[in-house]
Amino acid sequence: MADLLYDLLSPALSPDSRSPPPDSVALEYLASLAAQPLEQLETVEPQTLAQSSHSILLSLQGLSQRSHKTIISSSESHASLGRALPALATSISDLKAVIPKLDDAAVRFSTTYHKSADNELLKTRKTALLLSRNVERVVDLLDLPILLSSTIATSSSSLTANYASALDLNNHIRRLHTLHPDSSLVSSVAHQADEAMQLMAKNLIASLRTPNLKLTAALRTISWLKRVAPDLNPSGNIRQNGAGDNDGLGALFLICRLSTLMNMLQALEPLRELADKERLRQQQNPPTSGSWSGGQQTERYLKRYIEIFREQSFAIKRISPSVEGAVHAGRADPLQSMPSMLSTFPLHIIEMLVETLRTYLPSVRDQASRDSLLTQVLYCAGSLGRLGGDFGILLASLDLGENLEDEWVEIVRRHRLMAGRLESIPFDLLKTRVQQSGTHSIRSAVREIARSPNAVAAFWRGTVPSALRTGMGSAIYFTTLNTIRQQASALTAQSQLQSHNQHNRPSSSALPKLSNTTNLLSGAFARAFAGFILMPLTVIKVRYESSMYSYASVIGAAHDIYRTERIPGFFAGFGATAMRDAPYAGLYVVSYEQFKKRLGQIYGPGENHRRLPVRAPWPAPRVPSYRTRFDAVKTRIQLQPHVYRNMFHACQMMVTREGVRSLYDGLALRMTRKALSSALAWMMYEELIRRAEATWQRDTGGHGV
Incomplete structure (x- = not known):
């Protein structure tokens, strides 16, 4: 029905010959119209259509009000679309041509x-x-020369130079250069490493010129130079002129030490100028016959000159054989005919000394000063003589003026007499010799003393100052200690009660009973006080025991110390002496009383208590063995106060040059000597106190005060 109505109405709706296809909405509407009665179509349907039209109109108005901008924009876009599509087509055509x-x-x-x-x-x-992936390795490679230079600089500035790390770095760079010989980067790094190693070689050579070079440092430096400077290392090559080319390091060592000696002697230029002026003045105004005045400036110059010459020449002669042994180790050459340079080196330096004496010694007019200088020269000759370089006979050729033979014979006789003069007990003498030399060997010290002209007497050299120091020191120490302990006992109620009960029970000691702290402080103070009082005798005793000085008498030694160093010279090393003796004495008294107490409990009151003071001191000297380091430092300061300025400077120099072991030189000798002397001293002290108290009680009828 709806289709028929649509066909009937389509010509009226579309005047074109072709009618549009039926619309589903139109067909549905026509079907609804066909279903309605005619009256309704005439009355209701027009109203319904009018209402729907009005509703649609209102909706369109609302829509246009709400979305008019969007509609306008859509309209404009739609208008531009017509222009964009042709442009797109043109671009597509161009793209097809470019592809x-x-x-x-x-x-x-x-x-x-x-x-x-x-x-x-x-x-x-x-x-x-490749470089970006290995940038870290390249940076590490570029840092190798900088690291090598910093390692060398750090080792050179440190007190104990150690170039082992620098040598390892250089070996690593050499190995890289061998593996990559065509790499310009590795070649550049190797070139910088060569420059750094040249600087290291310069530093090592400069270290051989230090004034106080020791054997261990010299051997260590030579071993490093053998690796750093292979051109100087023995190779066994023979030149065309027959000279061996295998003594480079030995010659370098002698040249460096000779340069050091010359520099130290050149430092005496102000004194030499004064001596020259004095010599010229004496030449212009000759002294009268028999006059021995004048020459003070020349004496000062020669004394310092001979002292420097003795120290340096002895050190060179002593170290050089070991250096040559290290240089030629494992390189024996049976065809080598050239002698060692060391065999002729002493002749050169001895000629320097003899020429200086020949020039300036006649200006010294004072007989005592001339004798002192000649004795010093003879001692220098004796020092080199122990190493095969005695030049004492050459001094006979010096032009010393009139009565040359008599004066020379007298000087030699006096020198031989002083060499065999008594001094101290063997243990103390050996301890001083070991501590002064730094060789750490008792055997070498005994061998050196045994080579002296009067070997038996040389072991007992300096009995007078040693006896004075020991006797007066014991008297001052025990008097001070007894006074302090008695005063401390009087201030302590418990000590007073114990002292009152001492007459009612047997005791192993006549001394008052005090606390450990009081014993420690009293012993330390008494020992420090006694050490300060006896410091002059201690300095004189140490210098007598040393092989660095030759004094004819105690008064002469005191006069020489006062003339060269004044009053402070008699108290040189007191700080180290106090650090050695004060803690030791305090701990000694504490341990002494404790051991007596323990032994008294073991033996009981019925035991013979006179044995206890003998047995008690034996463990005490072994308790504070640390004191030996201060004993070695004290000896160095007292022997060479111009070299070792104070205790801390001496410790630093000894550890730097000779190692920590040098602080404990003479440990066994000192412990043995202190054990014997302490046991005897305390036994005699307590026995004398006991007998004095017994005599006093007998005289007073057995009643105390």
């Missing part, structure tokens, strides 16, 4: 930059990529 060209370019790029192709840009890029 073949792009394809040709891509094919050409792929062919040109293929991995199998040989292209410089590609190689450069590969190199850059």
Whole structure:
């Protein structure tokens, strides 16, 4: 029905010959119209259509009000679409024309930059990529010369130079250069390493010129130079002139030590100028016959000159054989005919000394000063004589003026007499010799003393100052200690009660009973006080025991010390002496009383208590063995106060040059001597106190005060 109505009405709706296809909405509406009665179609349907039209109109108005901007924009876009589509078509046409060209370019790029192709840009890029992946390794390689230079600088500035790390770094760089000889980077690093090693060689050679070079430091430096400077290392090559080319390091060592000696002697230039002026003045105004005045400036210059010459020449002669042994170790050459340079080196330096004496010694007019200088020269000759370089006979050729033979004979006789003069007990003498030399060997010290002209007497050299120091020191120490302990006992109620009960029970000691702290402080103070009072005798005793000084008498020694160093010279090393003796004495008294107490409990009241003071002191000297380090320091300061300025400076120099072991030189000798002397001293002291108290009680009828 709806279809028929649609066909009937379609010509009226569309005047065209072709009618549009039926719409489902229109067909549905026509079907609803056909179902309604005619009256309803005439009355209700027009109203319904009018209402629907009005509703649609309102909806369109609301929509246009709400979305008019969007509609306008859509309209404009729709209008521009007509212009964009032709442009798009044109672009597509151009793209179709360009695509073949792009394809040709891509094919050409792929062919040109293929991995199998040989292209410089590609190689450069590969190199850059390889460098970026290994940038850390390259940076480490570039840092090797800087690290090597800093290691060398650090080792050179430290007190104990150690170039082992620098040598390891240099070996690593050499190994890299061997593995990569064509690398310019590795070659540059190797070149910088060579410059750093040249600086290290300069530092090592400069270290051989230090004034107080020791054997261990010299051997260590020579061993490093053998690795750093292989050109100086013995190679066994023989030159055309027959001279061996295997003594470079030995010659270098002698040259450095000779340069050091010359520099130290040149430092005496102000004194030499004064001596020259004095010599010229004496030549212009000759002294009267028999006059021995004048020459004070020349004496000062010669004394310092001979002292420097003796120290340096002895050190050179003593160290050089060991250096040559280290240089030629494992390189025996039976064809070598040239003698060692060391065999002729002493002649050169001795000629320097003899020429200086020949020039300046006649200016010294004072007989005592001349004798002192000649004795010093003879001692210098004796020191070198122990190493095969005695030049004492050459001094007979010096022009000393009139009565040359008599004066020379007298000087030699006096020198031989002083060499065999008594001094101290063997233990104390050996301890001083070991501590002064730094050789750490008792056997070498005994061998050196045994080579003296009067070996038996040399072991007992300096009995007078040693006896004075020991006797007066014991008296002052025990008097001070007894006074302090008695005063401390009087201030302590418990000590007073114990002292009151001492007459009612047997005791192992006549001394008052005090606390450990009081015993420690009293012993330390008494020992420090006694050490200060006896410091002059201690300095004189140590210098007598040393082989560095030769004094004819105690008064002469005191006069020489006062003339050269004044009053402070008699108290040299007091700080180290106090640090050695005060803690030791305090701990000694504490341990002494404790051991007596323990032994008294073991033996009981019925035991013979006179044995206890003998047995008690034996463990005490072994308790504070640390004191020996201060004993070695004290000896060095008292022997060479101009070299070792104070205790801390002496410790630093000894540890730096000779190691920590040098602080304990003479430990066994001192412990043995102190054990014997302490046991005897305390036994005699307590026995004398006991007998004095017994006599006093007998005289007073057995009643205390």
